[in-house]
Amino acid sequence: MDIPFELVDDDAAMMPELPDTSLLQEKYAPAYILPVVDGAGGSNSQTVPFKLNLNTDSSVALDAELDASGALESDANRADDYWVAYVLAAYQGAHSVRS
């Protein structure tokens, strides 16, 4: 038996695709927080290695992902008087049904 198959998901491969942050300012304003998408001293990169699925609650494993090449570069800048948030786009773009 030598019948080949090829299997693909329905998600369209559209990466990289930076997330839409246009609502950040509006949504944080009631708390008197002004989000500034400035890389937090790092850079807003689009080359974080693609992962099919991150299936873990392990902080060690998650830290490893954040330490990946091009990922959370602003980590060292976090301080009480310098707040940093990190947003990583990991979805593949257009889709017909979420899966």
Place this chain on the structure above:
Amino acid sequence: MATPAIDLTQVEAVQDDGTQARVKDAMGNVIVSDLTTVAAVKASEVLTVWRRLHVEVDSMGPVPAWPDVEANEVRGKVVRIEGNGTMATRVFVDQNLDDGSPRLDDPNNPGNGRFENGVITIGSGAGASQTRALKGNGADFVEKTAGQGIEIPFVISKSGVRGSVSGQVWQLEPSQRQFSLTVSQGSLSSMYNGGEINVARVAMVIESIDQVAQTVTVV
């Protein structure tokens, strides 16, 4: 006394919390903060402190191409086919389809799997057949929604025998090297023994045909 004009248009934000933050005197009277009346004691507008939140925004890079382990594609061989008597409903493969997502065969983490609504192509070349909108997958199989089948066409022919037989494969039992068929054109008979069955354009030599059971055993 004239009240000095103050331009407030440059103020970015003014707290708006109604009567919660107001300055009162010892008698409990609210001290006004308006700029138009003359008074011995005045309150300024509430001072609002804003915090800046510095945001780093990244994106994962392009999805790698097969055969990278993170590719959104799996290729391999079909090892078994299950069906409902007329159409194939499950196709088992020789590859691990588990990426940690909930899947059809995991009772502890049930779900439709990473290939929900995915596409399977069976066979090769121009004769390959494609089935879209899969229900999902288990660790080593994909499944179509109940009542719908996975397209696996076949054609049987033999040199010197006129005509051919075609239809769909609905089962493959690998230990017996046996295909169960739903015939839509032609008629199965032993005269095709020694001939050829093409399953999605993959050719195999026919060892025997069971006309009653509608099965073909290949060499």
